[in-house]
Amino acid sequence: MNPFVRKLLPVPLAAAAAVLAGPWAGGLLAQFLVLGTVTAALALTWGIAGILNLGHSVTFGVGAYAGAWFGLHAGAYGSLAGLGAGALLGGVMARLIAAVGLRRRLDAVSFALVTFVVALAAEQVAGRWTGVTGGFNGLTDIPRFHIGALSFTPTAARGVTAGLAVLVIVLLASLARRPYGVALAAVRNNERRMAALGYDVGAAKTGVFTLTGVVAGLMGAVYVLQVQFVSPSLIGLVMGTNFVVWAMLGSRRTIWGPVLATLVVSAGANLLADTALDSWLLVTGAAFVAAVVLVPDGVAVVVRRRLPARWFPPRQVKLGAAAPSTGGRAGGGLVVRSIGCRFGPFTALRGVDLDLTEPGVHCLIGPNGAGKSTLLDVLTGFTPATDGAWRLDGQDVTGRPPWELTRSGLGRKFQAPSVAGSLTLAENLALARWGRTHGALALVRQRWTADLPPEAWFVLDAAGFADRMDTPAGSLSHGEQQLLELAMTLTAGCDVLLLDEPTAGMTRSETEQVAEVLRGLVHDHGLPVLVVEHDMAFIRSVADRVTVLRGGEVMASGTVAEIESNSEVSAVYVGRAAGGRS
Amino acid sequence: MDQTIALTLGVLSSAAVLALTAVGLSLSFGLMRIINLAHGEFLTIGAYGSVVTADHGLPWAVGLAAAAAVGLGVGALTEVLLIRRLYRSPELSILATFGLSIVVRQLIQLGFGKDYRMVANPLPGATKVLGVPFPTYQLLLTGFALAIVVSVLAVLRFTSLGLRVRAVAGDAALSETLGVRCTRVNLVVFATSAGLAAIAGALVAPVTNVQPDMGLDYVFTAFLVVIVAGRRVAPVLIAALGLAAVQNLTTFWTDPLLARLAVLLLAFLAVQVRPSASLRVAS
Numbered sequence: 098m099n100p101f102v103r104k105l106l107p108v109p110l111a112a113a114a115a116v117l118a119g120p121w122a123g124g125l126l127a128q129f130l131v132l133g134t135v136t137a138a139l140a141l142t143w144g145i146a147g148i149l150n151l152g153h154s155v156t157f158g159v160g161a162y163a164g165a166w167f168g169l170h171a172g173a174y175g176s177l178a179g180l181g182a183g184a185l186l187g188g189v190m191a192r193l194i195a196a197v198g199l200r201r202r203l204d205a206v207s208f209a210l211v212t213f214v215v216a217l218a219a220e221q222v223a224g225r226w227t228g229v230t231g232g233f234n235g236l237t238d239i240p241r242f243h244i245g246a247l248s249f250t251p252t253a254a255r256g257v258t259a260g261l262a263v264l265v266i267v268l269l270a271s272l273a274r275r276p277y278g279v280a281l282a283a284v285r286n287n288e289r290r291m292a293a294l295g296y297d298v299g300a301a302k303t304g305v306f307t308l309t310g311v312v313a314g315l316m317g318a319v320y321v322l323q324v325q326f327v328s329p330s331l332i333g334l335v336m337g338t339n340f341v342v343w344a345m346l347g348s349r350r351t352i353w354g355p356v357l358a359t360l361v362v363s364a365g366a367n368l369l370a371d372t373a374l375d376s377w378l379l380v381t382g383a384a385f386v387a388a389v390v391l392v393p394d395g396v397a398v399v400v401r402r403r404l405p406a407r408w409f410p411p412r413q414v415k416l417g418a419a420a421p422s423t424g425g426r427a428g429g430g431l432v433v434r435s436i437g438c439r440f441g442p443f444t445a446l447r448g449v450d451l452d453l454t455e456p457g458v459h460c461l462i463g464p465n466g467a468g469k470s471t472l473l474d475v476l477t478g479f480t481p482a483t484d485g486a487w488r489l490d491g492q493d494v495t496g497r498p499p500w501e502l503t504r505s506g507l508g509r510k511f512q513a514p515s516v517a518g519s520l521t522l523a524e525n526l527a528l529a530r531w532g533r534t535h536g537a538l539a540l541v542r543q544r545w546t547a548d549l550p551p552e553a554w555f556v557l558d559a560a561g562f563a564d565r566m567d568t569p570a571g572s573l574s575h576g577e578q579q580l581l582e583l584a585m586t587l588t589a590g591c592d593v594l595l596l597d598e599p600t601a602g603m604t605r606s607e608t609e610q611v612a613e614v615l616r617g618l619v620h621d622h623g624l625p626v627l628v629v630e631h632d633m634a635f636i637r638s639v640a641d642r643v644t645v646l647r648g649g650e651v652m653a654s655g656t657v658a659e660i661e662s663n664s665e666v667s668a669v670y671v672g673r674a675a676g677g678r679s
Numbered sequence: 680m681d682q683t684i685a686l687t688l689g690v691l692s693s694a695a696v697l698a699l700t701a702v703g704l705s706l707s708f709g710l711m712r713i714i715n716l717a718h719g720e721f722l723t724i725g726a727y728g729s730v731v732t733a734d735h736g737l738p739w740a741v742g743l744a745a746a747a748a749v750g751l752g753v754g755a756l757t758e759v760l761l762i763r764r765l766y767r768s769p770e771l772s773i774l775a776t777f778g779l780s781i782v783v784r785q786l787i788q789l790g791f792g793k794d795y796r797m798v799a800n801p802l803p804g805a806t807k808v809l810g811v812p813f814p815t816y817q818l819l820l821t822g823f824a825l826a827i828v829v830s831v832l833a834v835l836r837f838t839s840l841g842l843r844v845r846a847v848a849g850d851a852a853l854s855e856t857l858g859v860r861c862t863r864v865n866l867v868v869f870a871t872s873a874g875l876a877a878i879a880g881a882l883v884a885p886v887t888n889v890q891p892d893m894g895l896d897y898v899f900t901a902f903l904v905v906i907v908a909g910r911r912v913a914p915v916l917i918a919a920l921g922l923a924a925v926q927n928l929t930t931f932w933t934d935p936l937l938a939r940l941a942v943l944l945l946a947f948l949a950v951q952v953r954p955s956a957s958l959r960v961a962s
Contacts, residue, residue: 149770151716151777197947206769210714210902217899218943225936334895338781345774375789382781389775390764 101274103408104353108133108266111360112259120251124323127255129363130262131320133356136343137269138309138316143341144349145278146305147285149209152216153340155194156187156310158223158332160317162230163187165327168239176242179318187314188307195303213334220333235328242322258323265312270352274412276531277540281305282350283517283528290515293477294589295503295532304537342385348395357397411567412545414523419548429490430454430625431476431507431593437484438468438475438649445471446649449485453593453625458615458639461629462660463646464669469629470512472646473595477509478502490592504533508591512598512629514578518571522562522581525570526553529585549588552622556584559610576603580610587618594618594626600635608632612639645669684811686931692817694923695824696883698916700897701904702828703875705915708905710848710868712769713762717776718901719894720783721873725750725880726889727787730796739801743881750877754870762869763862780894787891795888820882827878831871832913844868899939900926903946922946 108130115126139153160183167179194215198208224233231237242254249257272278284291284298292298321327330336347358362381369377392399401409433451437444446468453459461469474480476487478499486495489505497505516525527547531540549557557563560580570581579599586594599615600608612635618624619641630636636643637657644654645666653663660666700722707715728746729739737745757779765772802819805812835841846854847864855861879897887893904922908914925945929938 149773204769206714206773207906209770209773210906213716214899214902214906214943214946217895218939221936221939225934338777341774341777342781372789375785379782379785379789382778382785386761386775386778386782389771389778390761393768393771 101270104351105267105270108353108356109263112263115259116252116256120255123252123255125364125367126360127258127262127323128320129360130259130356131316131323132339132343132363133359134262134265134269134316135313136340136347136355136359137266137352138312139340139344140347140349140352140355141269141273141278141281142306142309143344144351144355145273145285146281146302147205148302148306149205149341150212150306150309150337151209151341152194152212152214152219152334152337153309153313154332154334154336155212155216155219156190156313157317157320157340158219158329158336159190160184160187160314161321161327161331162223162236162317163314164318164321165236165239166229168322169236173243173245175240176322177244179322180315183318184311184315187317188311190314191307191310192303194310195306212337216332216334216337220329223329223332230329231327233329235326237326239321239325239327241325254323258319261319262316265316266352266356269312272541273352275541276527276535276543276545277537279520279524280528280531280540283520286517286519287515289479289499290511290517291528291532292479292499293503293509293511294529294585295500295534297498297500297536301537342381345385345388346381346396348397348399348401350394351397354395354397411521412524414521414527414566415546416523416526416566417546417548418554419550429488429492429592431487431489431627433476433485433487435485436472436475436482436487438471438480439483444649446475446482447484449646449649449651451627451644451651453627456619456623456625457641458619458626458628460636460640460643461627461646462631462636462643463652467646468649469646470597471649473509473597473627473629476502476595477507500532503589503591506590506592508586508589508594510579510582510586510594510596510599512601514575514582516570516573516578516581516585518569520570521567522570522573523566525581525585526557526566526588529588532589547588549584550590552618553584553588555617556580556587556614559614560584576607579603580607583611583614591624594624596626596628598629598631600630600632608635611635615639681811684809685813686928688808688811688813688817688821690920690924690927692821693927694920695821695828696879696897697900697904697923698828698919699824699875699879699882700901701908701915701919702831702912703872703879704898704901704905705908705912706831706868706872706875709909709912710844711762711766711865713766713776713869714769714773715776715869715872716773717757717780717783718872718876719896719898720780720787721750721753721876721894722880722897723787723889723891723894724753724783725877726798726884726887726893727791727796727880728877729798729881729884730791730889733798739885742798742884743878746877746881747874750880751870751874753877754873755866757873758866758869763865766865784891784894791891793891795890798884798889800885814886816885820886824879824882827875828916831875832916835912840867900942903942907946907949918949 111126111130115123115130118126135157139150142148142150163182163186164179167182168175171178194212198211223230242249242257280296281301284301288298343359343362344355347354349355365377366374388395431453433449436446436449438446449472463469471480475482478497486493489507494502494505526549527545530547530549531543535543560577573581583599599611615626616639618626640657643657643660645652645660647669653660653666704715704718707713725746728749729742732742732745761775761779762772765775800816802816804815806815806818835844843859843864846859847861851861900922904915904918907918922942922945926938926942929941
């Protein structure tokens with residue numbers, strides 16, 4: 098059986114049981130399924146995309162109140178209007194919260210605190226805005242699901258509820274395993290890397306947060322039509338707590354785990370009463386704390402590790418060869434003029450000029466703290482420049498965010514290899530291929546096939562990766578990860594390539610491979626390449642030009658021979674006194 | 680005029696309690712980067728501590744001392760059992776304290792029930808301030824809370840313990856190499872933070888209804904204070920005064936709900952205007 102189907106099988110089974118069991122048991126089961134859907138949505142934002150939302154109940158509750166209000170006031174088509182309004186308001190609410198937190202670049206924990214505070218405030222509003230919400234008593238006697246004059250029997254209404262829940266869960270699970278979900282997980286793992294590959298990280302996070310808000314709002318309305326009652330407890334922190342606890346216990350990195358955890362824990366909470374219920378909640382809370390400390394990945398992931406590995410085969414990614422880009426590069430290259438960068442009183446860069454207009458390897462050297470990596474950070478948009486401008490292919494790109502610079506044709510490899518270790522080589526390469534061209538919708542539609550440009554294949558073949566495409570990138574050696582990342586940068590496609598210490602941690606033969614690759618890129622593909630390096634032997638073998646940076650300023654620039662005979666440069670490197678003695 | 684004085688005293692009194700609650704929160708967040716979502720429950724523990732001592736007929740001061748001791752103990756235990764294991768991951772530490780808050784609320788509910796409990800006011804009656812009568816206990820509460828907050832700030836600023844705490848907050852690894860025992864400093868800071876919350880709980884117990892989820896009410900505004908004040912402890916006093924003023928005055932002129940929203944709005948505005956002082960990270 099298809100592993101996807103096997104994992105999700107309990108969900109339609111539970112839905113069928115919800116329809117077939119009597120009104121009481123069936124009603125409860127349908128109710129839990131809806132909650133499970135909302136938890137699954139949280140798993141997508143939190144577990145997959147890494148945005149901890151303690152106030153997931155806010156969007157759920159807003160949807161619930163919308164469903165209740167339209168159900169009571171909008172007449173024959175009140176149920177449908179309620180579902181629509183629930184989804185809409187849930188999305189709007191999520192978008193607003195994201196605007197406060199995510200766009201302001203709060204870190205994950207501060208954003209979680211914002212959601213916590215919003216949940217506390219939401220419960221107060223729901224409890225006191227009596228005219229609309231019915232106050233602390235809530236709204237009762239909400240009509241069951243109906244469309245116009247067509248009314249549903251309780252069993253049929255349960256069928257609608259359970260059917261919608263199954264549909265949404267399957268959709269969420271499918272999103273998570275498509276390139277869209279995998280790209281989000283990669284954003285969670287390493288935002289800088291994904292931005293450097295051309296992904297608009299901020300938009301991606303806001304997008305998934307809003308999407309799960311829509312799902313939670315819709316399911317809030319569905320929930321209310323099922324239970325026919327709404328109160329402030331649905332919107333408040335306790336409900337938000339529940340979603341987080343269920344997602345955590347069931348493994349937030351999966352979609353099916355949180356759904357099952359929701360079913361099990363809610364069933365326990367509803368079958369027990371009085372002190373037994375209090376004890377059950379205590380046990381749940383204690384299990385949650387224990388899970389945080391002992392199994393932060395959640396129970397489902399632990400169970401999965403015990404199951405036969407052949408049940409979870411690695412994803413098959415078809416990698417093809419793209420046609421070589423014809424007609425050469427757009428031309429113009431990178432022109433940098435008087436870049437300056439200050440951090441408070443400290444000047445990291447001052448008046449740096451650089452020309453990468455011709456095909457060739459341009460090496461950037463300088464002692465530690467000279468500003469080499471800062472210059473690369475500024476040029477690729479990760480650190481704001483305080484002065485100066487730079488043009489790419491004749492276009493002024495000063496101050497653009499990293500992903501836009503990548504999309505304009507600037508390629509960057511980081512100093513420390515930053516491939517996604519839990520993904521296979523092929524998955525890493527596929528994500529690199531889509532960064533420049535794919536928005537969220539395109540990532541949802543994309544199949545797991547990607548055509549890589551010849552220069553990427555050149556690196557992959559040289560590294561001997563062809564038969565290891567399905568192994569996790571984390572199993573590669575340090576030097577191999579450098580080569581993989583270089584291949585990824587080339588896969589993203591660029592007109593100018595910036596490499597930060599590409600040979601750090603490499604063996605002699607791997608360094609030789611990199612040198613050969615660089616020469617190939619320059620001669621066959623006409624790329625201007627900037628390389629930050631320390632290894633003088635490597636520099637001699639590849640460099641067409643060398644620029645020396647010292648104290649944030651360009652000290653000298655010229656051919657290798659010119660730089661090596663420059664007495665000022667050797668003084669900086671060896672020290673004046675030592676230079677005198679030799 | 681009389682009304683102005685009464686309102687001012689009210690604002691000062693709320694600000695003092697708020698500052699006392701927030702200063703503990705700010706200690707753990709600003710210094711240890713731990714967002715303690717169980718801080719409100721530590722406050723509740725303090726309040727119940729004074730309920731228990733009052734039930735046994737012990738005087739109010741004993742209740743206060745007992746609450747402080749229990750708070751310190753629970754805080755220390757939490758640090759050793761939970762927080763210490765989770766410094767590497769801010770997300771896991773926020774989750775652990777989140778879970779802890781559920782467990783504590785549930786334990787209190789099992790032990791004491793869901794109903795309101797009252798603590799007798801140790802100083803009933805009113806004292807005239809500038810000719811305006813004001814509840815005597817509120818005055819004491821205000822002075823006491825302010826004194827504690829100021830002494831915490833003084834310890835941080837002027838003592839060698841404070842210096843070590845600030846060193847660990849600045850750079851834990853570096854302080855360790857300079858001979859500061861980080862684990863011990865963290866333990867002291869977290870236990871103190873919990874102790875301060877418990878003292879706040881015991882102080883407000885006579886003027887409020889003691890119930891299992893009372894902590895959430897106080898911690899809501901306290902978190903806003905910390906959001907506004909950022910990772911430094913000293914601005915907590917100013918932020919608490921500002922938010923308490925807005926909350927009390929809006930409550931006076933309109934209603935408590937709008938006051939809550941006004942405070943929320945003010946906090947978010949403060950974050951937008953002064954992002955560098957708030958929780959924002961550079962990149």
